Structure formats: structure tokens, C-alpha cells
Amino acid sequence: xxxxxxxxxxxxxxxxxxxxxxxxxxxxxxxxxxxxxxxxxxxxxxxxxxxxxxxxxxxxxxxxxxxxxxxxxxxxxxxxxxxxxxxxxxxxxxxxxxxxxxxxxxxxxxxxxxxxxxxxxxxxxxxxxxxxxxxxxxxxxxxxxxxxxxxxxxxxxxxxxxxxxxxxxxxxxxxxxxxxxxxxxxxxxxxxxxxxxxxxxxxxxxxxxxxxxxxxxxxxxxxxxxxxxxxxxxxxxxxxxxxxxxxxxxxxxxxxxxxxxxxxxxxxxxxxxxxxxxxxxxxxxxxxxxxxxxxxxxxxxxxxxxxxxxxxxxxxxxxxxxxxxxxxxxxxxxxxxxxxxxxx
Numbered sequence: 001x002x003x004x005x006x007x008x009x010x011x012x013x014x015x016x017x018x019x020x021x022x023x024x025x026x027x028x029x030x031x032x033x034x035x036x037x038x039x040x041x042x043x044x045x046x047x048x049x050x051x052x053x054x055x056x057x058x059x060x061x062x063x064x065x066x067x068x069x070x071x072x073x074x075x076x077x078x079x080x081x082x083x084x085x086x087x088x089x090x091x092x093x094x095x096x097x098x099x100x101x102x103x104x105x106x107x108x109x110x111x112x113x114x115x116x117x118x119x120x121x122x123x124x125x126x127x128x129x130x131x132x133x134x135x136x137x138x139x140x141x142x143x144x145x146x147x148x149x150x151x152x153x154x155x156x157x158x159x160x161x162x163x164x165x166x167x168x169x170x171x172x173x174x175x176x177x178x179x180x181x182x183x184x185x186x187x188x189x190x191x192x193x194x195x196x197x198x199x200x201x202x203x204x205x206x207x208x209x210x211x212x213x214x215x216x217x218x219x220x221x222x223x224x225x226x227x228x229x230x231x232x233x234x235x236x237x238x239x240x241x242x243x244x245x246x247x248x249x250x251x252x253x254x255x256x257x258x259x260x261x262x263x264x265x266x267x268x269x270x271x272x273x274x275x276x277x278x279x280x281x282x283x284x285x286x287x288x289x290x291x292x293x294x295x296x297x298x299x300x301x302x303x304x305x306x307x308x309x310x311x312x313x314x315x316x317x318x319x320x321x322x323x324x325x326x327x328x329x330x331x332x333x334x335x336x337x338x339x340x341x342x343x344x
Contacts, residue, residue, distance in 0.1 A: 058280035059328060062289045065273040068266045070296025074305045075258045077142070083250055085134040086242035091249065092259055093127075093235035096267035100228040107225035118217040119226040122210055123233025129206035130234065131241050132199045139196025146294050147187040148200040153179045155208030156287035164216060164283075171330050172284055179291045179323035186294050186316025208287065214275060215283035223276035231271055285327050295320050 079088060100107075111119070137145045153176055157168045218226060239247075250256050278286050295317040301307040 054280050058277035059289060061273045062277040062281065062286060063292065065270040065277070066290050066292050067296045068270050070293045070298075071300045072262050072266045073297040074301050075262065079250070079255055079258055082252070082255065083248055084242070084245070085137070086131070086238060087248045088259065089130055089134060090235065090238040090242040090247055092263045092267055093231060093238050095260060095263035096271070097228070097231045097235045099264055100224075100231055100268045100272075104224050104228065108229050109225075111222060111225040111229070115217070115219075115222050115226060116229060118213070119229035120233055122213050122217070122226070123230035124237065125206050125210040125213065126230060127234040127237030129203040129210065131237065132203035132206065136196040136199035136203060139194065140200060144188065144197065145200050146297070147183050148197055149204050149207070150183040150187075150291055150294060151180070151201065151204040152208040152211065153183075153287045153291045155205050156211050157284040159205075159208050159212045160215070160283045163212060166282075168284060172288075172327060175288050175323040175326040176284070178326070179288055179320050182316045182319025182321075182323060183291060183294060184316070185312055185319060186298065211278070211287050211290075212283045214278040215281070215286065218275050218279040220276055220279045223279060224272060227268070227272040227275045230275070231268060288323050288327050291320050292324055 076088070108116070133145070133149055136148075140148075157172065157176060160166045161168055250259055274286075281289075298307075298313045298317060302309055302313075
């Protein structure tokens with residue numbers, strides 16, 4: 001589903017940020033402003049120690065966000081018995097948007113018109129992926145849905161190479177393959193391609209585009225405003241999807257507690273954390289870290305849902321964890337905290 005080439009990439013995606021894996025680095029001694037294919041590129045460099053600390057903090061933030069998402073699987077599985085999926089998503093992201101606007105009502109106003117356009121596109125990608133994944137889940141097994149959704153770990157480097165024209169290293173591809181195998185061991189008991197699987201595969205491609213877009217467009221200073229605008233767009237998309245049949249609200253106190261938790265922590269806070277973290281991390285690296293989501297989902301299912309620990313969980317989870325450690329611990333030729341942002 002991801003394209004093999006991108007003859008007409010969107011404005012701002014044409015050249016890879018310096019923190020993405022690519023051999024096209026400026027020559028030694030060239031700092032400040034660099035020129036690449038006629039585009040003005042502002043090179044933001046910090047001290048090596050500070051850059052490394054920021055990259056580590058971004059990794060931990062992304063991992064915490066992934067754990068938060070993993071904790072919601074058990075809650076959603078229980079909630080879906082009483083509240084339609086589209087209605088739940090609409091309420092969840094409406095609450096998340098309201099909370100973020102309450103905390104930072106002027107954050108969107110401080111964004112430039114270009115950044116607002118980027119946030120609108122990213123919100124549409126994420127909102128569309130949420131709807132497709134939810135509809136697809138109604139037509140396929142949850143384990144199959146989890147595996148196919150996790151295929152964004154494959155789509156992300158393909159799209160980054162096609163759209164951002166980055167060069168993905170052999171070590172990164174090895175980590176991607178290991179993560180996919182781990183996801184398969186962890187979630188699959190059988191797989192056939194049908195309507196639900198096709199929708200879920202498209203959702204995975206949209207999630208990958210969202211990851212690539214954040215890697216190309218996000219800046220730490222814009223993270224809050226971009227997160228709020230993305231959340232608003234996602235909320236509108238989910239409300240439109242839920243509107244035809246009317247929106248059913250939870251009628252139990254426990255359900256409302258679960259919805260508020262998923263709105264504030266797995267919604268607002270997680271989206272802000274991802275937006276900020278990806279200003280410091282390469283898209284493929286981010287995707288591999290986020291492939292830990294089903295591992296955390298299994299952990300919380302055992303802890304809260306009373307499920308038994310199996311060899312499949314241990315084997316698949318270990319493979320995904322190993323993939324994440326490969327991209328984190330293998331020495332790199334450059335500091336990933338260095339960020340190039342396009343100013344076209």
C-alpha cells in the first residue's frame with residue numbers, strides 16, 4: 001500500500017531531516033544554513049551531550065506513550081460491549097481536545113500558517129487511520145488486527161525512503177524484520193486477507209504516513225500547538241463517523257473513568273508526547289519503538305485481565321524488545337538529536 005516512489009512529494013517533505021538515517025549529510029564544517037535542491041534548510045545543532053540526552057528523553061517519552069496505549073486494549077475490549085466503537089472514539093477525542101484547549105488555549109494561535117497546514121494533514125491521517133482500524137476490527141479477529149496494524153513498522157521506512165528520500169541502513173532493516181516476526185509470534189494464530197484485513201492494512205499505511213510526517217514537520221517549540229490541532233481534527237473526523245447513527249454515551253461510572261483515562265493519558269498526553277519525541281527521532285526508529293505496543297498490551301492483559309503468560313507472549317515480546325534495543329544501542333555515525341527543519 002505505501003508507494004514505491006513519490007514523484008510529486010508534498011511541500012516540506014522533499015528532503016530528509018538530518019536526524020533521519022541518510023548518507024546525505026552536509027560536509028564537515030558546514031553549520032547553520034545548508035542548501036539542498038534549492039530548498040532552504042535551517043540546521044539546528046546543539047552540543048553532543050545535550051543532543052544525546054534529548055534523544056534519550058525522546059525515546060523514553062515514546063516508550064511511555066506506547067505503554068499507555070498498550071494499557072488501553074483491555075479497557076477498550078470491555079467497553080466495546082456497551083458503546084459503539086465510533087461513538088467511543090468521538091467522545092474520547094472530544095474530551096482530549098477540550099482538555100488540551102483548556103490547558104493551552106493560545107497554543108494554536110502561535111503556530112505559523114505552514115505548521116497549521118501540516119497539523120491539519122497529520123490529524124486527517126491519524127483520524128482516518130482510527131476509523132479504518134475500528135471498522136476493520138469489526139470484520140477480523142483482534143489478534144489479526146493487532147498484527148496488521150503493527151505493519152506500520154514496515155511501511156514507515158518504505159515511505160520515509162520514498163517521500164523523504166532517506167537511506168535506511170541494513171541494521172535498521174534487520175530490526176524491522178525482527179519486529180515484524182515478533183509481532184507475528186505474539187498475535188497471530190491464523191491469517192487470511194479479506195475486507196477487514198484490507199481496511200486494517202490501509203490504516204497501518206496511514207499510521208506510517210503520520211509517523212513520517214511528524215518526523216519531517218514537528219519541532220519541539222510547536223509540539224503543543226500541533227498536538228492540539230491534530231486532536232481537534234481527529235475529534236471532528238470521529239464525530240462525523242459516529243453521527244449517522246447518533247452518539248451513544250457510556251452509562252456506567254466505570255466506563256466514564258475508562259474513557260476519561262484514555263482521553264487524557266492515552267489521547268491528549270500521548271499525542272503531545274509523540275509529537276514532541278518525533279522532533280528528535282527518526283521515523284523508522286520511532287516506529288520500531290512503538291511496535292512495543294502489543295507487548296505492553298499483553299502485559300496489562302496478564303496484570304489486569306487475568307490472562308495467562310504463554311511461550312508465544314514471551315517469544316514474540318522478546319523479539320520485539322530486541323528489535324527496539326538494536327536501533328537504540330547499535331552505535332550510530334551521527335547524533336540523532338541534531339535536527340534539520342525545512343523552511344520552504
